[in-house]
Amino acid sequence: MSLLLVTTALSVVMLLVLTSLADSKVAGVREWGQANAIAVIALLLFATRGVVPDLLSIEVANVLMLLTVSLMYAGFRRHLGLPVPWRLLAAGSLAAFAGVVYFHVVHPALGLRVVAVSVYHAAICFAIHASLPRVADGRLRYPNAFTRTAAFLLGLGHAGRGAFYALDAYGSVSLLAPDVANLVFFAIGTLALPALSLGAVMLANARVLTDTAYAAEHDHLTGAPSRRAFFEIAERELARARRHGGGLGLLLLDADHFKRINDTYGHGVGDEVLRDLVRRAGDVVRKIDYFARLGGEEFGVLLPDANHQTAQAVAERLRAALDRSQPQRSAEGGVPYTVSIGLAMLDRGEDFAGLMRRADAALYAAKDAGRNQVVCAPTATPVEQQQPGGAKVIRLRR
Missing domain, CATH: 1.20.1070 (Rhopdopsin 7-helix transmembrane proteins)
Incomplete structure (x- = not known):
């Protein structure tokens, strides 16, 4: 009982x-x-x-x-x-x-x-x-x-x-x-x-x-990691890069003319563009890279253990995969879009805020240069390089 x-x-x-x-x-x-x-x-x-x-x-x-x-x-x-x-x-x-x-x-x-x-x-x-x-x-x-x-x-x-x-x-x-x-x-x-x-x-x-x-x-719309999670990972990777002396790259990318897409096709189509961008980016970045939505149509990619050449290769591969403006890709459906990418590599003694500022400046430079481009962070004199596929990669040297 x-x-x-x-x-x-x-x-x-x-x-x-x-x-x-x-x-x-x-x-x-x-x-x-x-x-x-x-x-x-x-x-x-x-x-x-x-x-x-x-x-x-x-x-x-x-x-x-x-x-x-x-x-x-x-x-x-x-x-x-x-x-x-x-x-x-x-x-x-x-x-x-x-x-x-x-x-x-x-x-x-x-x-x-x-x-x-x-x-x-x-x-x-x-x-x-x-x-x-x-x-x-x-x-x-x-x-x-x-x-x-x-x-x-x-x-x-x-x-x-x-x-x-x-x-x-x-x-x-x-x-x-x-x-x-x-x-x-x-x-x-x-x-x-x-x-x-x-x-x-x-x-x-x-x-x-x-x-x-x-x-x-995670971002509720695209399923990509959120800005908060991105910065937490970034601080850990920054500390690890300082301890072991490894390279750390940062890509900031932005969907070109996104406001025009929203105004022309509606916000539902704009949301689908962002989801498509996240899906395609996930297939391109390395397994050790960290991709996140930072807000609006802006995304970030953290590149641990990467030198300048590796980071630039990832950036160009990502830009090409997200170039949905090519005529041969129209059969896949969806709204055509492209992205601009700013790349910055961690300097000695630099904090993450400084790395972000330089990558952001490179992103704006890519947009000013005509969009659908990769700009490697910021220097005084731009030197243009023609890349396969017709897109430009602009390297800015100190």
């Missing part, structure tokens, strides 16, 4: 916690909340055994608990973006419930009744364990590890519980007998839901934190 009441209280607490996460739009929270709400009713019916009719404290209570564990499994599947095998769950729970009814009404055998329920609970716990992936790092690592381990151990516990009561199916089995085995197996049966619910809450909370961090670090 104490275990039942404690478990009921824990289910109420988990229900309240999950209810507080209902507005988070985390998949699975609804099913987990429903499972705990149903469990409260089932546990109270179990606790009233001998007071209310057996139909309520046995058949109804057991069918509610079978529904509870099915909903818990469905919640984990939905949380992971996996399909829920509703037909399989319905068939398994109906088979277990049929066993409860048969071994209570038709052929009374308490041990086999426990076996019927334990087999289904064990299968659900093992299925939850199998569904959850291994996560090596990040916020989801510990919640996943906890839930996987708890589900596996609970599956073993339910399997052992079923085997224990199967050995004495027709003997003097009593779930309320004051012995160690009954206490252990009764605890496994009653505390399984709170343990799985705790894992569910941990997973939901980790997902909320992950989604919040992603929203803060």
Whole structure:
């Protein structure tokens, strides 16, 4: 009775916690909340055994608990973006419930009744364990590890519980007998839901934190990293470049005549241009480079461990990939656009603000020179170089 009441209280607490996460739009929270709400009713019916009719404290209570564990499994599947095998769950729970009814009404055998329920609970716990992936790092690592381990151990516990009561199916089995085995197996049966619910809450909370961090670090329109995230990475790369003496380049690029695109085609088309720009840029920059949207139609590319030649090659490759004005590319659809790029390499003793200023000046120089060009940061006398494809790369020497 104490275990039942404690478990009921824990289910109420988990229900309240999950209810507080209902507005988070985390998949699975609804099913987990429903499972705990149903469990409260089932546990109270179990606790009233001998007071209310057996139909309520046995058949109804057991069918509610079978529904509870099915909903818990469905919640984990939905949380992971996996399909829920509703037909399989319905068939398994109906088979277990049929066993409860048969071994209570038709052929009374308490041990086999426990076996019927334990087999289904064990299968659900093992299925939850199998569904959850291994996560090596990040916020989801510990919640996943906890839930996987708890589900596996609970599956073993339910399997052992079923085997224990199967050995004495027709003997003097009593779930309320004051012995160690009954206490252990009764605890496994009653505390399984709170343990799985705790894992569910941990997973939901980790997902909320992950989604919040992603929203803060990424632009909602294009999915590119945000200005804030860009500057955080830039400070780390700047410190690393100073420690190890490596090169650090910065590209600032701007969609040419973007206001004209918005005015001519509408802001929806302008948004699609920005998304297209981000998609194409992601295919061009190196894996170690960091590309971000800094605001409006301006983007930045951080080039760690790059010398001047490497940075210039990346810049020209990026400019060419984003030159959507060529006639041969009209078949691809979309609005034609080009970009201008300013390139600056980190000077000794320079801070990131200074690097940004020089790259920004180079970007304006590229626009003043006719756009769809790369300008390498800023010097007194420009020297023009003709590049393949007709675009100019202007190198400004000190």
